[in-house]
Amino acid sequence: MRNRLxxxxxGALLLIVAGGGEGVALDGKAVFAExxxxxxxxxxxxxxSFEGVLKRKAPDLFYAGSKFNRDWLLQWIQSPxxxxxxxxxxxxxxxxxxxxxxxxxxxxxxxxxxxxxxxAASVTExxxxxxxxxxxxxxxNREKKFSMAQALRLFTKQYPCIGCHAVKVRDKEIxxxxxxxxxxxxxxxxxxxxxARITDPQYWDPKTWMPKIELSHEKRxxxxxxxVAPK
Amino acid sequence: MNxxxxxxxxxxxxxxxxxxxxxxxxxxxxxRLYCVQxxxxxxxxxxxxxxxxxxxxxxxxSAAEMSKLTDEExxxxxxxxxxxxxxxxxxxxxxxxxxxEEIDDLVVHLRKLCKCAVAK
Numbered sequence: 594m595r596n597r598l599x600x601x602x603x604g605a606l607l608l609i610v611a612g613g614g615e616g617v618a619l620d621g622k623a624v625f626a627e628x629x630x631x632x633x634x635x636x637x638x639x640x641x642s643f644e645g646v647l648k649r650k651a652p653d654l655f656y657a658g659s660k661f662n663r664d665w666l667l668q669w670i671q672s673p674x675x676x677x678x679x680x681x682x683x684x685x686x687x688x689x690x691x692x693x694x695x696x697x698x699x700x701x702x703x704x705x706x707x708x709x710x711x712x713a714a715s716v717t718e719x720x721x722x723x724x725x726x727x728x729x730x731x732x733x734n735r736e737k738k739f740s741m742a743q744a745l746r747l748f749t750k751q752y753p754c755i756g757c758h759a760v761k762v763r764d765k766e767i768x769x770x771x772x773x774x775x776x777x778x779x780x781x782x783x784x785x786x787x788x789a790r791i792t793d794p795q796y797w798d799p800k801t802w803m804p805k806i807e808l809s810h811e812k813r814x815x816x817x818x819x820x821v822a823p824k
Numbered sequence: 825m826n827x828x829x830x831x832x833x834x835x836x837x838x839x840x841x842x843x844x845x846x847x848x849x850x851x852x853x854x855x856r857l858y859c860v861q862x863x864x865x866x867x868x869x870x871x872x873x874x875x876x877x878x879x880x881x882x883x884x885x886s887a888a889e890m891s892k893l894t895d896e897e898x899x900x901x902x903x904x905x906x907x908x909x910x911x912x913x914x915x916x917x918x919x920x921x922x923x924x925e926e927i928d929d930l931v932v933h934l935r936k937l938c939k940c941a942v943a944k
Contacts, residue, residue, distance in 0.1 A: 679872055683861060684857075689864070692868055695872060751913055753915065757861060757873055769873030802861055806917060806920070807920070
């Protein structure tokens with residue numbers, strides 16, 4: 594009798610937990626497999642050959658939880674907009690006209706998947722759990738004060754960052770386009786990841802076209818704070 | 825005999841299907857991956873980033889410009905960046921990304937682009 598009661602109680606509990614109406618969580622991994630996995634890799638490794646880089650359809654996400662800010666990710670996957678104006682790989686979109694290269698914009702597509710709120714929540718959970726086990730965390734305190742003049746000098750003059758990345762300087766957008774724009778990088782990116790990416794671009798993506806440049810901790814920190822300042 | 829054929833078949837398939845991880849990148853591939861973004865698909869300094877550069881990227885197709893530079897200077901510029909040869913810091917150092925032999929190959933590639941040798 595007691596056992597039977599227990600069984601019934603357990604069954605009722607299961608019903609409450611599983612049937613909680615809107616509280617039912619979707620399986621983020623399954624939603625991702627259906628809507629995102631045809632373009633994005635969540636297993637890695639990143640391509641290690643030139644051909645592999647040309648074939649990559651969308652940014653790698655196997656370290657998404659280290660790279661992105663959760664709130665940004667949750668919003669963006671519900672209404673994706675174009676981030677990289679030269680596409681995931683600029684060589685796939687470049688045309689030369691009159692001796693000048695330009696990006697053929699109509700071939701650069703934004704992410705075509707637009708997730709509903711509950712799907713986005715589950716996929717965000719799934720992606721934010723994909724963390725790089727070796728990345729040091731707690732390295733950069735985004736509230737720390739930094740010298741804007743020094744950061745600008747580092748980013749635009751002393752080092753070649755501006756050549757490929759767009760930033761806003763006194764409300765004016767300047768910079769190249771072969772790298773992702775950093776005009777809203779503070780909303781998008783985790784400061785510790787920005788620091789780690791500057792430290793060793795090839796650790797994340799062996800065939801990235803971003804150079805690895807030796808820098809002191811102070812300079813890397815200043816560049817990171819500058820990059821994540823705009824939101 | 826059939827067995828040898830089967831083994832051979834497997835070996836050939838494995839070679840054909842194996843990714844290029846072990847193969848060294850060619851100078852053309854490295855030029856396209858790292859240099860073209862600023863120096864352009866034609867090597868003329870008109871890459872997709874050209875509009876945003878405060879100092880123009882060098883025109884590798886110009887024999888007049890390129891013949892002023894020795895192979896050693898070209899190697900140093902690629903390995904250690906523009907600053908090392910008193911040029912723009914916008915040219916990054918690539919020694920942490922490319923091996924010395926790959927940089928040598930790129931210098932040979934540059935000489936092909938400019939169709940020029942060092943001026944005597």
